Amino acid sequence: MSAHASHAPKRSGIADWLTTVDHKKIGILYLIAGGIFFLAGGLEALLIRLQLMYPELQVVGAKTFNELITMHGTTMIFLAAMPVIFALMNAIVPLQIGARDVAFPFVNALGFWLFFFGGVLINTSWFLGGAPDAGWTSYATLALNQYSGFGIDFYVLGLQIAGLGTLIGGINFLVTIINMRAPGMTFMRMPLFTWASFVTSGLILFAFPAITVGLVLLMFDRLFGAAFFNPDAGGNVVIWQHLFWIFGHPEVYILILPAFGIISEVVSTFSRKRLFGYSSMVFATALIGFLGFMVWAHHMFTTGMGPIANTLFGLATMLIAVPTGIKIFNWLLTMWGGQIRFPTANLFAVGFIPTFTIGGMTGVMLAVPPADYQYHDSYFVVAHFHYVIVGGLVFGLFAGLYYWWPKMFGKMLNETLGKWNFWTFFIGFHLTFFPQHFLGLMGMPRRVFTYLAGQGLELGNFISTIGVFGMTIGTILFLVNAYVSAKSSKRAPADPWDGRTLEWSIPSPPPEYNFAQTPLVRGLDALWVEKMAGNKGMTYAEPLGSIHMPNGSFLPFIMSLGLFIAGYGFMYHNYVVVGIGMVITFGCMLMRSLKDDPGYHIEPDEIEEKGVKA
């Protein structure tokens, strides 16, 4: 790689994917890795529901069941939901703001590989003496050495590595959105998905340090004999809960805000109307993000904080209903007076509205502390957060995937399969989780590996398990759809949905430099503005010129591999291995710091050539 190469050092096949710093390819990597972890988490969910299909079943043992629920929660939140969100953020946000890449492409790749190796590390626990089994919240005492096995070490180290990846990913998107917007793309002209990604990245920046502190303390307790959480040695067991939920509650909004963004884009496009109340939507997004940090202790009403703290946190929580309500009514009014089409993307978006409303309603009910004493840690809570995370986030992600798939892959997804996917998943979802509200109120605690016969809990559990088959079929249909689409030779047009935002003004999939010429943004819904002005495409803010591109690099992959190796060293108290891992990681950092990598340029004649091909 010479200092002024004008051509990319071409790597192909697997080497290309391991070294890429292109946000679109990293988006696909996030989607594939997140998708695989999603399937693992789904398989765990299936086993959980099979075990609970009838009372006193023995599909899996008690300890295995606790491992399954722990890994299901941990995998779904950290290794499936977050990466798929990052997949869409990577694939779409730079396009929506008219940028050629994220601010730090190298760091972007590093973020992905850290997440990936962290996730793999946690999952290897299945083969190395048992998975973590103290729940995804991993409450100390149960997560301390005296009471649980080796598995928790994988949780503690894997999440630190993966969390580092998420944190630098969040910082990267903050910088990108602040600095890389095309001329004319003011903050108040940014599409709602970009706004949501911006607020989510801000939440990541402030929330992840809290869990990192918690994990480090837990690591010291477990690996080095400290006693932060050990009451026998003067520790306090409640501190972990605070640290966890100071992260954990904003995490819920980290997950759901991007879904709100997706729904806003999809509903508006398929109603052929601009988003109703755009500025109040932006305001509501930011307000939810802000209030999200004020309410963590509503996860701890039964911890024994006393009525004053409980009441204050309860009332603060209720307040979140107001901006959330604003969003729901704005979506309804966006559709009002429109021309609504129902491709699969919009089916998921429309299905999202009642489903998420139910999740929000039970959320307000949970904000009433005295009533929460009954709901807390019961199946009512399980039903509530699955309505929010599956009925809200996963429906939103499906909507986003069906909507942006042509932009990401250049191929359309099949609509017939898509409709089957929606209906099986939608019906299966409600069958699974609606009865769980009642199971909780009828006295079923969560995280139980079985329940005794004759306590009135049989019917609800049976229906719930049947519903899971619907969700399983829906997920399989999505995989089939992705496969069929990959095999088909039909190419997607640049703008299949009559889109409104910048990403639809460039080919599907976009060339590596995204925009041959940086567009000039002349209003909210930049492409729609041009369409209404009778223009065929965007007007440009610059003449066609040579484009500076970053080089790919193996370093992010190797740097993350080093931490992965060091992680095992810590767990097995083998400090030679720790040393090897650290040398690899810090060596890569040193190399990155000392070696100049000025990237390469794509010249205008090359761009025109490609433009014709695309």
Next chain:
Amino acid sequence: MKSWQQSWRQLFLFGLLALTLSGCGMRELSALQPQGPVAAMQFDLMKLSASIMIGVFIVVMLILTYVLIRYRKRPGQEGIPKQVEGSHTLEIIWTVIPFLLLIVMAVPTVTTGFTLGKEYNKDEALQVRVTAHQFWWEFEYPDLGVSTAQDLVLPVNQKVQFTLTSADVMHAFWIPALGGKIDTNPGLENKMWLQADRTGVFYGKCAELCGASHALMDFKVDVLEQDEFAAWAEKMKGVQSAEPAAPASANAVQGQQIFEKSCLGCHAVAGKGGKLGPNLTNFADRQRVAGIMPNDAEHLAKWLRDPQKEKPGNNMPNLNLSEDQINSLVEYMSTLKVQEIKR
């Protein structure tokens, strides 16, 4: 046409009835059939918040249904819909109305919160000290000098003030029919009061993941008439201070010897013995073996054969007893009674 409508209406009513009957769960276990003032207050709050929320949901659904039917794209429909920016009036309406609804909810939330947060001293309420263990419950009545496990015995129509802690990991103490739960934190103490308005047996559960057998950490609440409760407490106290009477049959005497040799290190009977396992003074009065299996000879023997099989991860080792030894132990343990409960 009319009969068709009527049969649908009947079917609907029948369905609703079936749902309400099966939808509330067992009276002994369900939070939806409150059996005391705490659970009743909590149920009232649930009903209030659920009604408000269902009202909001109906409004959302009505608008959604209307919009989806009225504004779907029709074949051949061309032209661009009006691009509405927003409406300040509407936005103020759907900011202010939810806010008012929240205030309606907030007022009883605050008052009930403080009512439930009260602490009662020993003149106002029966004091009970709860210590949670992996996977069983210890109940002490400090003012009565009585200690028991697994079956919590309470007087009807009297406030009970609980002080709760844990001997190992966090657990949560939950009797849905009487009221909500509270965590038991090792090294810390929590307070909660409850009251039962009727006699009978209610089911209690652990609600905080506490290890392999979290699901099996059940207990029972036996609510007695006040005079019956007083009599029970007297008998418990008497048994705990007096020398236990020798059992009648030779087999049981042999059982007692095995018990003193192998079990007393962990399990107390009548004031003697260790505290690592549940106190067994009134074992034969209890509803369940280990909180989960019917308390009869067959299930007790099953438990003694392999405690780890019935309740994985609990602290009782397999004592490798012979069938004869088990038989004697079962017979001895069936004599550990202090009351004649009418069931």
